Amino acid sequence: MVTASAPGKVYLFGEHAVVYGEPAVPCAIGLRASVTAHEREGGLRIRADDLSLSGFTVEYDGDSNNRPDIDAPDSLVEAAMGYVDEAVAQVRDAADAPDAGFDITIESEIPLGAGLGSSAAVAAAAIEAGTRELGVELPSEEIAERAYQVENTVQNGQASRADTFCSTMGGAVRVEGEDCQPIDSPDLPFVIGYDGGAGDTGALVAGVRDLRDQYDFAADTVEAIGDVVRRGERALAAENVTEIGKLMDFNHGLLSALGVSSRTLDSMVWAARNADGLGAKLTGAGGGGCIVALDETPETLTALEYTPGCEEAFRAELDTDGVRVETE
Numbered sequence: 001m002v003t004a005s006a007p008g009k010v011y012l013f014g015e016h017a018v019v020y021g022e023p024a025v026p027c028a029i030g031l032r033a034s035v036t037a038h039e040r041e042g043g044l045r046i047r048a049d050d051l052s053l054s055g056f057t058v059e060y061d062g063d064s065n066n067r068p069d070i071d072a073p074d075s076l077v078e079a080a081m082g083y084v085d086e087a088v089a090q091v092r093d094a095a096d097a098p099d100a101g102f103d104i105t106i107e108s109e110i111p112l113g114a115g116l117g118s119s120a121a122v123a124a125a126a127i128e129a130g131t132r133e134l135g136v137e138l139p140s141e142e143i144a145e146r147a148y149q150v151e152n153t154v155q156n157g158q159a160s161r162a163d164t165f166c167s168t169m170g171g172a173v174r175v176e177g178e179d180c181q182p183i184d185s186p187d188l189p190f191v192i193g194y195d196g197g198a199g200d201t202g203a204l205v206a207g208v209r210d211l212r213d214q215y216d217f218a219a220d221t222v223e224a225i226g227d228v229v230r231r232g233e234r235a236l237a238a239e240n241v242t243e244i245g246k247l248m249d250f251n252h253g254l255l256s257a258l259g260v261s262s263r264t265l266d267s268m269v270w271a272a273r274n275a276d277g278l279g280a281k282l283t284g285a286g287g288g289g290c291i292v293a294l295d296e297t298p299e300t301l302t303a304l305e306y307t308p309g310c311e312e313a314f315r316a317e318l319d320t321d322g323v324r325v326e327t328e
């Protein structure tokens with residue numbers, strides 16, 4: 001039996017635009033997902049008590065015609081189980097063990113569908129745990145690449161390597177197309193606001209793609225996000241936190257223009273701005289979930305706690321530890 005864990009992340013800059021080849025800078029944070037894999041005689045049994053479908057436990061054999069019998073719409077169940085299914089497919093492929101069966105248990109501190117990269121963390125941790133359980137040790141680059149394949153399949157061929165590379169490597173990273181690099185970052189005073197909601201990553205990515213196809217100015221907006229990221233990288237290298245904050249504000253405006261913000265995400269961003277934080281933006285796919293702000297003082301955290309629609313506000317730190325084996 002092997003347990004592996006991987007961190008969630010916030011996007012300092014560049015989500016959505018990264019899907020179209022612009023650069024992005026996500027940063028791993030100290031909230032983790034843990035996956036335990038135990039080899040069994042064929043089939044798959046998955047226990048995922050943190051999964052938001054009313055804490056169900058499912059048992060099924062991995063046959064797509066034989067879905068778990070639970071009281072939730074099929075599309076929701078399929079989207080929810082997709083990441084684990086695909087991660088197990090990657091494990092079987094990597095270990096050249098097409099018939100390997102597993103008991104998988106997932107425990108996670110990362111809110112689901114909230115822009116903190118729970119899917120990437122679950123995928124990376126599941127691939128590490130599953131392959132180790134079969135006696136195969138993958139280099140971290142391969143775990144990242146296989147976790148990306150998981151996201152790309154579940155998001156219908158519309159994913160970037162940003163979340164999965166960040167979760168696998170830890171720390172701050174820069175991703176542009178296939179070019180993925182760890183980068184230096186000062187300790188940034190992240191404050192996260194969470195509205196208790198979730199967005200559907202695949203649908204939000206598809207919405208931006210449609211806008212981009214329909215309007216030149218939407219395509220220009222995606223490119224403008226790329227420009228913000230390039231300026232952001234320079235600010236990060238210069239450890240100019242004030243400039244990083246200003247660019248985060250700009251990045252949020254552009255994401256809003258692309259239709260991926262929401263009333264509560266906007267309220268939380270404005271609460272952070274009114275509290276004189278250094279900058280704030282939604283993180284991840286959007287639609288609902290989390291914003292990330294920068295503030296060294298307690299003001300933003302307090303303001304978010306009093307913002308209608310904000311369910312939880314907390315500080316987070318850059319976590320330099322990527323995917324790791326916890327017990328073997």
Ligand SMILES: Nc1ncnc2c1ncn2[C@@H]1O[C@H](COP(=O)(O)OP(=O)(O)O)[C@@H](O)[C@H]1O
Nearest residue numbers: 048050080106108113114115116117118119201
């Ligand atoms: N604790 C968990 N247990 C099982 N699956 C999980 C867990 N956390 C995340 N997942 C998977 O990740 C999906 C959410 O990923 P996504 O929509 O990309 O949002 P995000 O990555 O922003 O959290 C869930 O539907 C589920 O498939």
Ligand SMILES: C[C@@](O)(CCOP(=O)(O)O)CC(=O)O
Nearest residue numbers: 015016115117159160284285
């Ligand atoms: C919108 C996107 O750029 C990030 C999605 O992040 P998350 O799954 O919401 O944490 C999609 C991607 O890069 O695959």
Ligand SMILES: [Mg+2]
Nearest residue numbers: 117119120201
């Ligand atoms: Mg995700």
